[in-house]
Amino acid sequence: MSPDEREELFEQAVSLSADRRTWSDADRLWTRVVSAYEAAIETSARVDRNDERQLARALWRHASLLAMLGRADEAVASGRQAVTWFRRIHDAVTAEGTTPRRDEALGALLTALADLAGFEFNAGRPAARLDLLRQAAELGIAEVANPLTAGPHTKKAMGFIYHNFAAALLEGDHDHDDVVEASLMASLAVEIRLGDLNAANPNSAWELANTYVVFARSLAAMNDRSRLEMLVPLAENLLDFLGPSAAALREELHAAAAPPELPKIPETFSTPPPPQRRWWRR
Template sequence: MGPDERRRVFEQARELSTRQETWAEADRLWARVVEAYRDAVRGPGGTREDQQQLARALWRHSMLLSARGRAADGTAPGGEAVVVFERVYDAVAAEGGNVAAAPRDDALAELITALVDLAEVSFAAGQPATRRDLLERAVTMGLTSAGSPPDAGPRTREAMGTAYHNQAVALLHRHLTRPSSAEGAKEAALAASRACELRQGLLDMARPLTFWELANTYGVYAQCLVLIGDLDRAALVLSMGNRFVETLGPAAAEPAQQLRVAAEMLAREQGGSQGAAGSRRWGWRR
């Protein structure tokens, strides 16, 4: 399969993956695309673009398998995608250039995104600990490669915002299912706070998705704040999130649900605080 044919079949598989009724066909086609790019990478004329396309095909196939209820099967191509994306990033980084500008920003963002998505595929496959480890690896990769997130490139900042958001969700899930101490909720709140900071800086009127993502993170952050007893801040975050949801309308169903959960948690805690002794009430406010 030549370069033009590989690109054509890749796009065909990508298009088929957007509709559930054609997922089975897309599944078969992604297998062909992966093998075609593997052959290209192994061949004497293999290029970096071939490596990138191989990684992207593996990543997309992994996500499709998970969407089809076969997450356990999706972990292998997802893991291979991470390996190839890392190889591509190392080659790009070795050439120097500004880490906040293309092509390094693009390559790093793809690597972080692949780690984050593999984490969610692993969770769907019943591996919550692996999910947390991969999300920590994604965050660490961004910090060690690009430094402070606000100084990273735009695509890396977007990927890091998702990494921190998903890490907050994972830590919150662990705390709610295996509460051992307040530290778990504090760790989740810190990750959510970092996600909020990054996503606030990415707000773009031309991209409604940026408002959706921040509203979703506000819902998770508010839940974490309630759990650590910071009720005043939780109420403020809820208010900001609800304003975004009102603006977005029906498209914001998922963030709205996260915010409703946080509002119910807050109402329960506020009710308990009002009926408690004054010392406990002031303790929550600290």
């Protein structure tokens, strides 16, 4: 199969994956795409970085489709293969030292790790999700000291990782340290996504709004009412901009911002005792 034929097959699979009615066709086609790129890489006399990248992307997209089809374990298997290839590409590009390509390769690897964390969670392994998100966060910091000044691909991926990491830490059983870490992760995600807010890209507003809600939940869990009270108006303004479609997020925000309920008064003290009669009133 020629390079152009492989590219055409890839784009057909992308198109079929965009429509729920053709997901089954897309599933079968992604298998063909993966096989085509694997065969091209195995038979090539030299390294073709584009074929490697396309194989990684095909595995990653197929994993996402498998997750939507409810085939969690298959999604994990494909997601792990994708991460392996994205890591191989990242390591090779890093050795070459080309900054724009390093940013793109690192962003793709970090995103694939974060998505694999979601696939692991869907397969019933929440601990694996946390481990992968922590690995991704640590890798990002090891590669770029300050995510806020990283390249666009890496920066966006780090915002995605920090958001998901904070949300994961707040779920299930968590202690005070988890809540503090979630607050830090959510705060970093807010900074990144606030810097990337762009009126020409409506999705950027949705990403920031989601992170505002996660940050609010973490502050409420810490009982940090002062910072929470500063955050809520900012979040509400953004949700107003998004309109009625953001109603579910608005409910989550209000639930997080609601003051804690006072303990109920015991039944024995629910009604006042009758007045005592005094002897001088007889």
